[in-house]
Amino acid sequence: MRISDNKIEEIRIAANIVDVISEYVQLRKRGKNYIGLCPFHSEKTPSFTVSEEKQIFNCFGCHKGGNVYKFLMEYEKISFIESVQELAQRYGVNIEVDEETTGKQSEQEILYDINTETAKYFSNNLLNSSEAEIAREYFQKRKIKPQTMRSFGLGYAFPSWDHFVNYAQDKKIDLERAISLGLIGQSNDGRLYDKFSGRIIFPIFSPNGRVVAFAGRIIEKKENSAKYLNSPESLIYVKGRILYGLSHSKDEIRKLDKAILVEGYMDLISLHQSGIKNVVAVSGTALTEEQVQLLSRYTKNVVLLFDADTAGIKASMRSIELLLKKDMEIKIASLPSGEDPDSFVNNFGREKFEEIIKKAQNFLEYQTEFYSNQGMFEDPSKTAEAIRELVKPVSIINDELKRSLLIKSIAKKFNLREKLLENELDKAIQSFGKQITNEERIRDKELIKKQLEAKLQKDRKISPREIRLEKEILKLLFEGKTEIVGFVFSQISPEEFLTEEHAKLAEIVYEAYKNNEEIIAASLIEKISDEKLQSFVLNLTFDKYSISRNWEDIYPGLPHEKILQKIAVDTVKRFRTEKINFEIKNNFRLIESATEEEERFELMKLNHELEKEKQKLNLNISIE
Template sequence: MRIPEQKIDEIRQSANIVDIISTHVQLKKRGKNFVGLCPFHTEKTGSFVVSEDKQIYRCFGCGSGGNIFKFLMDYKNISFIEAVQEIADFIGYQLKFEDNNKGEDDVLEVLYEINLTAARFFTDTLYKSNDGEIAREYLKKRNIKPQVQKSFGLGFAPSGWNNFYDHAVANKLDLEKTKLLGLIDKNDSGKFYDKYRGRVIFPIFSPNGRVIAFGGRILENSDNAAKYLNSPENPIYLKRKSLYGLFHSKEEIRKLDKAILVEGYLDLISLFQNGVKNVVASSGTSLTEEQVQLLSRFTKNIIVLFDSDEAGQKAALRSIEILIKSDFDVKVALLPKGEDPDSYIQKNGKEVFDDFLSKSQNFLEFRLRIFEERGMLSDPNEATKVIRETVRIIALVSDKIKQGLLITTLAKKFNLREKMLESELIDYINKQSDQKKPLKETSSTSSFGKLELKNNRDKSSTAQTEKELIRLLFSGDNEIVSAILHDIEPADFTSIIFKELSRIVVENYEDGLIAPAHLIEQINDSELKDYVFNLLFNEEEISPRWSELSHNGEIKKDKIEYAIDHIRKFKVVRFNEQLHELNKKIGETTDSQAIYELLKSIKDMEEEKRRLMSNSKNNNEI
């Protein structure tokens, strides 16, 4: 389904962010904003601020923020379209979908329907049929309580080649689509047959609870059948983007601000049943960046809990790297030999399990232990490799203090000079940043270094004027934005950040979309987004006069005048800079012809500058 941008903007403008958020979070008025306890991280004092005039929110604790759609998406874990729909419902807006895309949306709906029919068939078979007995016995042996079986939607696919196929035909399911979902397949003679036979079925849910795929575990040992059979990728199931169990565990993960990552379906279900409910499983694939991205909506703290066999160790090492890259705080717990999370918690109970988890190691200790056990640290060549590789991973840690502490630990462990490891680290970081693509002005996904943003906090008058103009560009006032864009182009700004931000405004201005609540969601780079949030929420700090004007809702003319004043200041500063450059060149050259040319340019410029100044005086008098 595709909803036109303008319509989305209309819906956003008709709803009040304070009304929507206060149905979920208790808000108190403070100044012109509203403040409450952040629903996205645990806190005792409110750092969650909602701005009614800008229609955006921001948590100064965990950094989440955005417009009304972003809030619902994150709070309820729903898609953008679902959020738009929900707000449309809230304000009683009739959403009509564009016809040309309706078809595509219907196809997805049909796929969800087929999965749901299949899921019901498998559960019915598990509980109501004689065929299901063997699976009921199996689950009983695994100690999974009926109630938990039901809440995870477990089922059974009987052996035989056409049990589900017959059911699909009887229910008039679209067979080609059913095949696309991996539930049935076609043999050489063109006959359909069941893909899942004699398997316990674990439905895989999307974060908001729809069945998107199935995992099936074989019950009877058979040489030519894989132990697990998983749905193939299809339009509603992208393996690398889904995490098993998240639908069930997301609330607890958010509450505890911590997740436990396990490998298998049964590990997760068993922990869940024993009261450990903040678990997800990456089952069927090694952890991907997209899965980590998904999880980061709920927490950035994770304990990787894998088997201690070699496969488990390998998977843990690989996962650590992906998690650290995404700024997670990573701990690792390896179970005693021969145990998996399921067997361990069933044997020992929750208390012992919690105690075991509390002793998990940070990723550095874990890595070194693994390599030590493999005897790699006693061989100088191997040890060097391990140290280099570890420094490479430490380089991924974004928190500089943490990075320093990890280097210290590593140095101590090998009795090395810390300075040496530090320079290795810096070399590595520099090499990395050289490899990054040069920043293109037109790219909206470019990544802006912290350094650049820090430089931008300088107090020079150019920087301050430019910053103020950017803030005005995000004011949502059409007259002001028009005035600035009439005189100043993105390329005129000196800093690459301001170039990029003004470019985003220009692009959206052309479509008539300049509300801050719209613009903020058009910024892809997270640091850049943070920068704008701070700009929008700290306006008092920046310009006492502007805030006075907005507070009292004073005469519009004053605001325009204020903006024009800054446009002029900006242009004058740029002229002065150029004049300075020209004067410097005069001092450096001895060629009289060149000096003559330079003096002529200076004269032209000063005239231009005078004209600008007098224009602005006239403007002020009108």
């Protein structure tokens, strides 16, 4: 179901966060904010804070935070859409849904119910029926405990023609729908039969833990039946949009900020059972863009597991490409020859497995080392080929700066000429179909050079004072006052922030401001995908010390708005002054090392201008 962004915003505004949270947590007022005992972790002194003004909450203990939707999602373990629906209902906001979607909604619910009922049937067969001995043996051989079977809803379909058909009839399950879900088949003469007959069953869950489909695996190899049978796509199941195990692993993936990607259902289940829970499996299909998108909501860090004896990277190249396109950080871990994750964790245990994950390499390093081990860089004719293969994935990365840095690091590490790599990269980018005109390319290159220089400069010298100033500016940007935001951006552009995270955040506010969107923290926070950045903003906006305190002493009785303006003007001035000071200092350094008299003179002239500019700041920067 699709709810428009405007509606989502309307509902958020209608649902005052203090009112909503008060229904779950006892809040009391302290200063401008409300505090209470955090419902997400156990504590004796309250560190859970709610801001009515900014419509966000934040816990200083466990760092959970966000807007009203996030609170409901976390507290009630529901999806974003569900939290929107719930608040819409509570606050009487009408979510306009046309007849058709309403119909579909309830149709979906019916299908979910059928699947749930069926999953119970399969599970009950496996756990309790004497006829399921063969299936239980299968799992026992693989050291799967009954509790794990329950947790993943594992099941068994009797090897009968119509056992499930009869069950479905008894339970008054709509047979047409059961056919559409692929649970029941219909022969040419109209007879109904069990689709999964004789298979062990893996229910497939949506991220919220609802059964959307089934995978059935044969136990004994038969001539003419496929090893796996999967439910067909349906109203509730689109193959490429589900990652197996995500419903079980999402919390751990978030917590560890890392996901391990495996191939099979059993790999995932075995790892889970041994305590490695940040795992998802791409069963049934090759990895899709939607799956990557889905995963990227939980983490940007992915470890791919390879068997040592397969062609490894080459076989997974498509997956790697998809992950790179979404700016995921990819690492490669390889298992010893002859092992898959399931067998490895059963044979060697959790600690050894974790060691392997810890040793995972950046995918480029892995690939380069692979070629290097094959001696390809010693043979000039093969070097060219290896380099071509190497830069191919790099050309996919959207972030040009990241691309350049990667090229630099490969060149350095394996003693290859950077220029050679760059040329190949250019070719790869062109053949990759990025239609960039020559002019744009030159401009981009210059931009990259500038960015690189800027970055190198950044890495060397960001003073604590600069960091503090940037934070103060960001704090102002997240105050939710359009006038202040407009003023700041009239004087400072987002790229001027030296810290990458700060620049990113400024950019987000800038975009919203430019598009006349809400610039209140509660809605800006929706646009920040990185959890760490989210919590950074929350901490910033909830910062215990208030920047306005001293100012309130200086201007007693002045309204808050006016004080904010004064702070903004002052902070922007200090920010600009700092920039000029840096430039002056840099010029002095250049003057010392300059060899030409003329150059030295030019630099001194420049510094003189900069000094004048600094003095004028007081006159030129004002809010009215």
